[in-house]
Amino acid sequence: MHELGITRSIVDIAERTAREHGGNRVTSVTVEIGALSGVIPDAVEFCFEACSKGTLLDGARLIVESIPGLGRCPDCGREQEIDNHSFACGDCGALGLERLRGEELRVKELEVD
Amino acid sequence: MCIDCGCAERTEQAHHHGHDHDGKTIQVGEDLLAKNDRLAAVNRQRFAGHGLLTLNLVSSPGSGKTTLLETTLRTLRAELRFAVLEGDQQTANDADRIAATGVPVHQINTGAGCHLDAHMVGHGVDHFDLANLDVLLIENVGNLVCPASFDLGEDCKVAVLSITEGEDKPLKYPQMFRAAELVIINKLDLLPHLDFDLETCRDYLRQVNPQARVIELSCKSGEGMETWYNWLREQLAKKK
Ligand SMILES: Nc1nc2c(ncn2[C@@H]2O[C@H](COP(=O)(O)OP(=O)(O)OP(=O)(O)O)[C@@H](O)[C@H]2O)c(=O)[nH]1
Ligand SMILES: [Zn+2]
Ligand SMILES: [Zn+2]
Ligand SMILES: [Zn+2]
Ligand SMILES: [Zn+2]
Numbered sequence: 001m002h003e004l005g006i007t008r009s010i011v012d013i014a015e016r017t018a019r020e021h022g023g024n025r026v027t028s029v030t031v032e033i034g035a036l037s038g039v040i041p042d043a044v045e046f047c048f049e050a051c052s053k054g055t056l057l058d059g060a061r062l063i064v065e066s067i068p069g070l071g072r073c074p075d076c077g078r079e080q081e082i083d084n085h086s087f088a089c090g091d092c093g094a095l096g097l098e099r100l101r102g103e104e105l106r107v108k109e110l111e112v113d
Numbered sequence: 114m115c116i117d118c119g120c121a122e123r124t125e126q127a128h129h130h131g132h133d134h135d136g137k138t139i140q141v142g143e144d145l146l147a148k149n150d151r152l153a154a155v156n157r158q159r160f161a162g163h164g165l166l167t168l169n170l171v172s173s174p175g176s177g178k179t180t181l182l183e184t185t186l187r188t189l190r191a192e193l194r195f196a197v198l199e200g201d202q203q204t205a206n207d208a209d210r211i212a213a214t215g216v217p218v219h220q221i222n223t224g225a226g227c228h229l230d231a232h233m234v235g236h237g238v239d240h241f242d243l244a245n246l247d248v249l250l251i252e253n254v255g256n257l258v259c260p261a262s263f264d265l266g267e268d269c270k271v272a273v274l275s276i277t278e279g280e281d282k283p284l285k286y287p288q289m290f291r292a293a294e295l296v297i298i299n300k301l302d303l304l305p306h307l308d309f310d311l312e313t314c315r316d317y318l319r320q321v322n323p324q325a326r327v328i329e330l331s332c333k334s335g336e337g338m339e340t341w342y343n344w345l346r347e348q349l350a351k352k353k
Contacts, residue, residue: 002228002259009145021139031145038262038288084287087320096323105145113136 003043007051013107015056023112028061030109035069035083036102069102149263152231156266166349167249169265171289172273174255177299179207180332181273182250186214189342196241198251200229207252217241228260229253247349257286269294276300276307280314287321294325301331
């Protein structure tokens with residue numbers, strides 16, 4: 001459970017960015033969380049209110065954009081949606097799917113007043 | 114929700130009552146692990162500068178990381194120069210056990226934290242004379258989940274899985290077993306007393322991480338330990 005630390009980083013990045021742009025208050029923050037990142041969006045949402053108390057993000061809305069995992073088969077080359085528990089190619093059964101997308105963990109944008 | 118005008122309880126249409134929020138959107142695109150990754154890169158460069166082999170040992174609590182370290186240090190300390198960073202939530206028990214082998218050790222208490230991060234490791238290694246070391250061993254907090262996400266600047270992660278945990282752990286915690294270059298299956302001496310199926314476990318590991326090297330051993334009986342020592346020697350030879 002390192003979502004607490006992750007959520008603190010969201011608040012830190014958002015506060016610093018808002019200040020750099022002369023914002024007084026962050027009204028919403030959008031984060032991208034990939035399905036393969038190991039971070040559970042619900043847990044981040046759970047931590048967000050506590051972490052944003054007393055900061056420029058107090059009362060801000062957290063918007064989570066989930067990014068599905070995308071993998072490529074090393075044998076047949078087929079691209080397919082994958083999650084953390086997909087180990088074999090859906091077509092040919094080959095192991096070791098290459099991960100093309102889904103490991104993202106990013107603050108995408110902010111709305112400030 | 115609109116805090117400024119206090120219309121939070123009203124419907125969307127209630128927002129259109131003539132005042133402008135003059136808010137603006139700022140594009141950010143900043144990685145949440147960027148700070149850790151930056152510090153990990155600094156650590157890695159520092160270790161490389163000394164030709165140091167650095168291993169990050171990860172596992173569930175009680176799989177035998179400290180025992181593996183104690184045995185390894187007692188056997189190889191005349192041959193190689195080691196130091197150990199011990200990550201624990203509370204006690205100094207593990208650090209005391211390592212200290213008893215005569216190898217330099219530094220304890221990092223993470224408190225509520227369930228993993229080591231690159232910042233802690235960067236400060237932790239200040240306690241060692243890196244120029245006079247061959248191998249830095251980092252024992253992470255016993256936890257199969259988040260240590261997988263934090264790069265410490267190590268050469269590789271070594272996952273320790275003990276057979277008392279059941280063979281399904283690689284499937285249940287794939288992130289961790291995928292991140293490891295070497296998987297040690299420990300407590301082999303208990304095999305006759307359990308219904309642990311070694312072949313099934315190997316198969317699960319192959320599914321999750323076909324590239325991983327797997328070494329089966331027992332810290333208690335010594336079986337397989339020489340294979341681990343040879344792996345260590347090979348890794349170190351690659352650094353020199
Ligand atoms: N039978 C048997 N017991 C072992 C073996 N290796 C370790 N143990 C025992 O397993 C228990 C836990 O070992 P530790 O080395 O403390 O485990 P750890 O991974 O360092 O634990 P944490 O630091 O709490 O995560 C101890 O009682 C050890 O004696 C082994 O090869 N065989
Ligand atoms: Zn395929
Ligand atoms: Zn230990
Ligand atoms: Zn953690
Ligand atoms: Zn510092």
